[in-house]
Amino acid sequence: MNKCPSCGYARNKDAVKCTQCGHYFSKVMEIISAEEAEEELLTFRGQCKRILKSGNIKAELLAEYKKFRDGLSRKGIFTLYLILAFIFLLTLSVL
Incomplete structure (x- = not known):
């Protein structure tokens, strides 16, 4: 179990979004920004x-x-x- 960097709420290792504050974790943000950059090139x-x-x-x-x-x-x-x-x-x- 890790903690949310935004609110400190305990989170599951496989969680994508904090259930308490709704903050997306960095791995998801990296994936989203990479997909947006790829779409921009197209x-x-x-x-x-x-x-x-x-x-x-x-x-x-x-x-x-x-x-x-x-x-x-x-x-x-x-x-x-x-x-x-x-x-x-x-x-x-x-x-």
């Missing part, structure tokens, strides 16, 4: 931060583009190029 904002923090932004952008392109099917690539061609033609017609 978001667009996290990817942009990682690219900007890298020493070689051009290489990171190319690596990110290759990862994106490898995740697309042939049909997805065709659709993407078709959309880009359509936008290009619309731009030319306006000029």
Whole structure:
């Protein structure tokens, strides 16, 4: 049996949260913060931060583009190029 660092209440070794004060123990907080950091890396904002923090932004952008392109099917690539061609033609017609 250990004690809660917040209130001193006796706690079970396997407990995640203090039953007296509701304080989460440090191991759980470490796991939660690690999961939040991992989720942050998967978001667009996290990817942009990682690219900007890298020493070689051009290489990171190319690596990110290759990862994106490898995740697309042939049909997805065709659709993407078709959309880009359509936008290009619309731009030319306006000029």
